[in-house]
Amino acid sequence: MNITPLIVDIKRDSHEDGPGIRSVVFFKGCPLRCVFCHNPESQETWFEIAFSGKDCTFCGKCAEVCKSEAIDLALKGRIDRDKCLYCGDCIKVCESGALMRIGEGYSAEALTELLLEDEAFYRSSGGGVTFSGGECASYPDYLEGVLKGLKKKDIHIAVETAGYFDYEVFRKKILPYLDLIYYDIKFAEPKQHRKYTGRSNELILANLRQLMSDIDLIGSSARVQVRVPLIPGITTGRENLTGIAGLLKKAGVEEVSLLPYNPLGLEMLTKLGREPSTLPKAFMKPEDEKEVFRLFQDILGETY
Numbered sequence: 001m002n003i004t005p006l007i008v009d010i011k012r013d014s015h016e017d018g019p020g021i022r023s024v025v026f027f028k029g030c031p032l033r034c035v036f037c038h039n040p041e042s043q044e045t046w047f048e049i050a051f052s053g054k055d056c057t058f059c060g061k062c063a064e065v066c067k068s069e070a071i072d073l074a075l076k077g078r079i080d081r082d083k084c085l086y087c088g089d090c091i092k093v094c095e096s097g098a099l100m101r102i103g104e105g106y107s108a109e110a111l112t113e114l115l116l117e118d119e120a121f122y123r124s125s126g127g128g129v130t131f132s133g134g135e136c137a138s139y140p141d142y143l144e145g146v147l148k149g150l151k152k153k154d155i156h157i158a159v160e161t162a163g164y165f166d167y168e169v170f171r172k173k174i175l176p177y178l179d180l181i182y183y184d185i186k187f188a189e190p191k192q193h194r195k196y197t198g199r200s201n202e203l204i205l206a207n208l209r210q211l212m213s214d215i216d217l218i219g220s221s222a223r224v225q226v227r228v229p230l231i232p233g234i235t236t237g238r239e240n241l242t243g244i245a246g247l248l249k250k251a252g253v254e255e256v257s258l259l260p261y262n263p264l265g266l267e268m269l270t271k272l273g274r275e276p277s278t279l280p281k282a283f284m285k286p287e288d289e290k291e292v293f294r295l296f297q298d299i300l301g302e303t304y
């Protein structure tokens with residue numbers, strides 16, 4: 001079945017998530033529920049409403065148009081989400097932008113066309129398009145449609161994936177178009193993985209092993225870079241990093257990087273009316289970050 005995903009955001013003129021100038025497409029919907037997710041607005045598949053208290057002018061227009069009486073200006077989060085029908089009327093009248101719609105629908109053709117508007121920038125900078133999320137690989141038919149359109153123009157394509165997908169479908173519909181795969185590995189231990197992401201990592205690791213052996217086998221030119229997110233006190237311990245290094249060696253991974261901790265998603269949890277997180281609200285201190293980088297470097301040296 002061809003499911004059309006909602007798109008959280010399309011970041012144009014990005015200098016991150018791959019080489020050169022890129023457009024980064026954030027899909028909505030992810031099979032994992034990482035407690036440290038820095039894009040929590042991309043976890044659910046459906047359209048959501050974010051409310052930013054600091055932008056609200058208390059004009060009251062949202063409450064006036066809400067037919068289900070879900071809005072109360074005295075509520076800190078503004079919306080009683082149990083009463084909300086997600087009609088979107090309040091967003092349309094909120095002139096200050098305090099209420100925001102999260103999730104827009106695009107046909108595969110419309111998205112491809114939009115992404116190709118920046119073709120000249122991709123070409124002049126050695127850039128391209130990166131599909132991120134959420135989990136873009138959860139929408140193989142839709143994604144294949146977009147990838148085909150981009151590859152016809154020989155655009156460099158990267159994906160960011162958590163690796164929780166049906167591998168055979170990924171291999172057939174997505175892999176043939178890829179130049180770069182950012183593959184997240186968070187924990188070595190299945191129990192730890194389940195505790196912090198809601199799912200075991202067995203499928204993710206099996207998919208990584210299969211991907212590495214297939215890339216050699218089919219002569220794909222896709223580069224695989226494993227990324228390990230640094231979550232202070234959760235993923236940064238010696239035991240976890242040693243376990244990950246061992247798994248990567250076994251899978252034949254040659255490129256790995258550490259992703260510095262990003263607490264920016266924590267604020268979004270409140271905007272979405274979800275439970276606030278207990279994770280640190282600040283970025284890691286540079287010296288702490290350096291220490292973990294050094295530790296991982298040593299572990300890789302001992303493992304490889």
Ligand code: SF4
Pocket residue numbers: 049065066067068069070071079083084085086087088089090091
């Ligand atoms: S989306 Fe509709 S039902 Fe929900 S708070 Fe806004 S106006 Fe009310």
Ligand code: SF4
Pocket residue numbers: 055056057058059060061062063078093094095096097098099
């Ligand atoms: S319409 Fe927007 S600015 Fe006005 S009260 Fe509602 S949330 Fe605040």
